[in-house]
Amino acid sequence: MFKKYGILLWLICLLVPGVRAQEAISVLQRPITISIDSSSVEDIIDQLVLENDLYFSYNPQILPQGLYSCHVEKKPLKSVLRQLLPAADYQIEVIDNQIIIKYIEKAPLRVSAQIIDRDNHEPVPYASVTIDGQSIGTITNSDGRFDLVIPQRLLDHDVLIGCLGYVEYRITPDSLKNVGQIDLKPVSYRLREVRVKPVEPEEIIARFRSHIVDNYTLTPQLMTTFYRETVRQDGKYMGVWEAVMEMLKSPYRGVRSDRVRFIKGRKSEFNRSYKDVKLKIQGGPYYITKLDVVKNLESFLDPQYEQIYRYKFEQPIVYNGRVAWVIRFSRKERVDYPCFNGYFLIDAESYALIMADFSLDNKSLKILGESFIKKQPHNVKTQPIRAEYKITYRELNGKWSFYMARTDVQFRVRNKENHQRSIFRSVSDMVVTQQYRFPRRARFGPSGIFRSNDIFTDFIGDYDPQFWENYNVIKPDEDLRNALKQNVDSTKNKNQ
Template identity: 30%
Template sequence: MKALLKNLICMLLLMFLVNLQSEAVAAEFFTINGVVKDSHSKKKLEYATVTIPGSTITTVSNADGEFSLKVKVSSTATEIEISHVGYLSSRIPIDRSEETKTYYLNPNAYLLKEVVVRPGFARSIVDQAVSKIETNYSQSNNMFTCFYRETVQKGKRYIQVSEAILNLYKEPYSKGIDRDRVRIYKGRKLISQNLKDTLAVKLMGGPYMAVLLDIVKNKDILLDKEMLSAYDYTMEESVNLNNRPQYVISFRPAVVLPYALYYGKYYIDEQTLTFTRIEFSLDLSDRDKAINQILIRKPAGLHFKPSEVSFVINYKQQNGVSYMNYMRTLSQFKCDWKKRLFSSKYSIVSEVVATERDDSPKEYIPYKESFKYDQLFEDKVSNFTDENFWGDYNIIAPTESLLDGLNKLKKQYK
């Protein structure tokens, strides 16, 4: 009886200590919750950048314009800064109440100064921006803390959600991506238990997109000499980004090569000639070329028909130096098996946001610990269990539709 009583007291003490520890962790940070909207149309602004000025703490708003930003209680920060393409950036006093507030941005299209847009002018701007990469981007080793999310939808229904905190190691932009590596620090997943929902294809990417899609560093995709000559360039209407005027230059394939090319837009800072944003999509006019470019494997007998493969990369400047900030990929396709009447529509969205940065890392990521481009992300993480899984890490706030999808997936595990 005494032994039982002693064990019970120890258990209660342990529970008390665990609760105290949880409360202590919760007390270490507060959360700024908000929705970003256009001040005129009241439209919600997706993928706006939210940061603490003068720090490396960053997140982005989700597809519903919502964001949450965790800040240490001990922080002396007094403002957040919100920016979006085509809008004036805004600095707003920090509200520690944790209530969800609405933050408005003012649209501001920037008219390019009067210049004679002669033939070749757009290509010349791109060439100059490429020549200034080593000047405009980090020339030191950096270790980023990133949040990654990958969702798979079949029709409008979520069949897979995977998330992770990543460590991303990058060498100077004067070097290639050979020694840039990404590692999964912690992660979780939910996958539909319905066998009919099994996705039988593997697309290139996953967390490795944080390395592969850094277009400014990985010039082979769009910005080396051969690739630059493969496109036609056109000046578009200029815009503001981070309260700075931007050249907007669209590009389209000008030649036919043995592999698929891209079309899209470059946003280039007018003053520094820094690439601040790149939007591009895979040219699907030759479907076989496009499939070979993105598909790693599929089972025999499965027809894979892509309808859209698009990418967005944002770079954020701090103290005159630009760093990778946010990436998003979207792949939409149909899959059908031979002799089956109907095909299934799938949509895969991957996002990675650099939430913090260490510009004097004491370590790099060994190759054996790194995530490789041909690996399956869901094989590297465990199932959803802990509701407080992320602790004080910043993440991309889930949308309402994603939360609904997560709840439906969780019910399959009960």
């Protein structure tokens, strides 16, 4: 049960294998015959798929609206698609026999600001920054700062900024261009104003489980995500690895696993003088999707393990104008099974789980011990000393789904020969920057599929400051920006 969160680490001398690229064969010249009247573009594509054994990948929201008729006989597929998708507005390409349809966006608007608490003037980290009515967005970094890329077609939509315990803030893109700082107003909620008074926390948890099929998406969702790993040794950055990934999120009802695939990434490795030991994370993007404690019920939510935990209510808070129960949990005395401690939030009206923040306690770290470690040199002793996790969900069109996940793991490493000691810290963040229903009869992959035994850092190339183009990402905080700048300056000096 715990292995899915135990980020598997390799402490080895670093040898990076090459990754072969697969060649794609175009299918756009295949002769097509189709006859269909008064149908949506998505229905026409569905018929092409069924009758011609084709595979498409696209966001249904970008397709032309309205009804179309299509009658052709033995014409190239590209010609058929261009009747529906004008070249001025749509790009069509083929990767591994999968036809990718993309909308050609005009230059987007890029906005930046810092979010602070109105009362104490402290930064508000990990606040959501989204476009009203859309799934496009990002989150603030630990300094409360964000960058947001807004497509031209959505400039008439407000930007919404929200965080647990604060009043949601709404601002137009034009206004946001001229704002460097946004103050969020803290909000409190008195317990006596709550209409529903539960008897026991376990009752609320049981209602959460019984309402999963009502509250969470039951159709496959294609999510564009931004993923970042950082590793520090004794407080100094050793590297940063970033990627844009796609995740096929399976329905919350059923046993099918989520899948992730690599789109593009970059890396920068620091302090190259540390040559004796390198830390590599196995399956990082794959395992962080397993943090979804609603789809993969963790022990503190699972009725089979409920008896080993102690639950208690804390003061309710407000999220988007609605009351959320705060339930804290910890192991019961005399329990020797590995346990988490922490808290989670459940919406008092719908019983949806909004967020969970939890960690392995000291006893669990001792029990699990080296199960965190996949491989290490014979002269190195490794011990986990901290393992913290956080998962957040968001509501879109009345349904909740995975939004953000974070892992923070620390290890004590001792060299048996020279008795030198180091503290390694590995932090991974993933945020969903866009989400839409996975098209009917579409195929996910197989190109770039990330598996549990893959080493994330082996997938990606060198750091490029202009790499991300129009992707939304998590802005690096000041500490990481300084490390990146020092690394770039150091590289320039060596090359001069």
